[in-house]
Amino acid sequence: MDGGRGPPFSNPWGCAVSVNVAVVGATGAVGDLMRTVLAERHFPLKSVKFLASEKSAGKPVTFAGRTYTVEPLRPEAFAGVQIVLSSTPGSVSKEFSPIAAKAGAIVVDNSSAWRMDPDCPLVVPEVNADQLHHIKKGIVANPNCVAIPLCVAVKPLHDLGRIKRIVVSTYQSSSGKGAKGLIDFANQMSAWAAGNPVPAPTAHRAQLAGNVVTLDWTLDPNGFTEEENKVVNETKKILGDATIGVCPTCVRVPVRVAHSEAITVEFHRPVSVEAARAALAKAPGVTLMDEAKGEFPQPIHAEGSDSTFVGRVRQDPSNPNALCLWVVSDNLRKGAATNAVQCAEELVKRGIVK
Numbered sequence: 151m152d153g154g155r156g157p158p159f160s161n162p163w164g165c166a167v168s169v170n171v172a173v174v175g176a177t178g179a180v181g182d183l184m185r186t187v188l189a190e191r192h193f194p195l196k197s198v199k200f201l202a203s204e205k206s207a208g209k210p211v212t213f214a215g216r217t218y219t220v221e222p223l224r225p226e227a228f229a230g231v232q233i234v235l236s237s238t239p240g241s242v243s244k245e246f247s248p249i250a251a252k253a254g255a256i257v258v259d260n261s262s263a264w265r266m267d268p269d270c271p272l273v274v275p276e277v278n279a280d281q282l283h284h285i286k287k288g289i290v291a292n293p294n295c296v297a298i299p300l301c302v303a304v305k306p307l308h309d310l311g312r313i314k315r316i317v318v319s320t321y322q323s324s325s326g327k328g329a330k331g332l333i334d335f336a337n338q339m340s341a342w343a344a345g346n347p348v349p350a351p352t353a354h355r356a357q358l359a360g361n362v363v364t365l366d367w368t369l370d371p372n373g374f375t376e377e378e379n380k381v382v383n384e385t386k387k388i389l390g391d392a393t394i395g396v397c398p399t400c401v402r403v404p405v406r407v408a409h410s411e412a413i414t415v416e417f418h419r420p421v422s423v424e425a426a427r428a429a430l431a432k433a434p435g436v437t438l439m440d441e442a443k444g445e446f447p448q449p450i451h452a453e454g455s456d457s458t459f460v461g462r463v464r465q466d467p468s469n470p471n472a473l474c475l476w477v478v479s480d481n482l483r484k485g486a487a488t489n490a491v492q493c494a495e496e497l498v499k500r501g502i503v504k
């Protein structure tokens with residue numbers, strides 16, 4: 151079946167609305183998973199099409215048990231499309247997202263191109279879904295894959311004690327660099343395990359096998375990396391509080407999928423571990439793990455899950471107003487594809503897309 155003009159999809163939501171969707175960047179690490187997530191969540195599709203660069207046009211992709219042909223990303227591809235789920239480089243989104251919006255679609259964009267645009271909401275549905283009612287340019291920005299689980303985990307704590315400052319160190323997986331990162335990871339780790347010379351990295355800035363890399367991103371003039379500056383700016387925008395201090399150190403580690411974060415949260419008043427755990431236990435999107443039972447969040451468990459795993463909740467011994475926690479989440483799912491599909495779901499549920 152070509153171009154997504156198939157029979158209507160089943161609609162287990164039971165809602166009256168079904169939507170014409172285009173997945174842009176469908177051949178990438180995020181775009182590939184977007185198909186899985188749309189199918190798993192039974193998104194109410196009327197039609198779906200898959201777009202990528204000219205070089206991928208004509209390639210087959212499977213979705214919901216059918217084969218589709220990847221179409222080239224061209225302006226005319228957006229005719230009749232209501233929601234675009236876009237996962238391309240930022241430069242491509244800068245060019246094509248406004249074209250899609252002008253054609254009448256709402257674009258949920260995974261790149262960094264629109265995140266700090268004041269006219270584009272930056273949305274984590276568990277935290278600030280109400281921002282979807284303020285779409286001025288037809289574009290909703292999906293936040294960075296560190297900022298999303300960080301905000302999911304700290305929002306219930308912010309509600310308890312109002313956050314003053316966040317210090318976060320990350321342990322980010324290779325898949326954060328997309329399909330090319332995953333190729334680096336596979337080639338390097340297999341050579342490393344076999345005791346062979348490790349091939350030079352192509353996506354990463356340095357060898358990943360047996361190493362950790364803190365300059366895997368462009369260095370900005372303020373001495374922080376581009377990734378770290380995204381975490382600072384996006385966290386404040388998502389939590390809706392520009393006064394929150396955020397100090398990140400972003401590090402790439404030899405893990406295939408799922409980012410981990412060591413977070414220290416300072417509040418304006420003391421928040422007990424018990425109150426924090428109680429709030430996290432009922433927070434949407436959070437799976438709270440209990441180290442007393444030997445449980446702790448790990449990337450190998452988070453991979454393939456849509457949850458944000460939180461554990462090691464403890465009092466900061468150096469500050470009575472601060473707590474420490476450990477957070478792990480699948481960067482390709484909750485950090486990208488799942489969050490985007492959740493935004494699309496909210497657009498439908500809230501009647502913004504009819």
Ligand SMILES: NC(=O)c1ccc[n+]([C@@H]2O[C@H](COP(=O)([O-])OP(=O)(O)OC[C@H]3O[C@@H](n4cnc5c(N)ncnc54)[C@H](OP(=O)(O)O)[C@@H]3O)[C@@H](O)[C@H]2O)c1
Nearest residue numbers: 175177178179180202203206237238260261326328329486
């Ligand atoms: N990986 C993550 O953990 C993650 C998390 C959050 C956000 N993001 C963001 O999501 C976006 C995609 O990331 P990714 O990791 O999936 O990257 P990726 O694996 O490199 O995939 C990029 C996708 O964009 C398409 N593309 C590239 N240039 C294009 C062009 N000129 N016209 C049309 N399509 C084009 C590619 O198509 P071809 O295959 O045809 O080249 C591919 O489908 C990026 O902006 C990234 O920053 C990634």
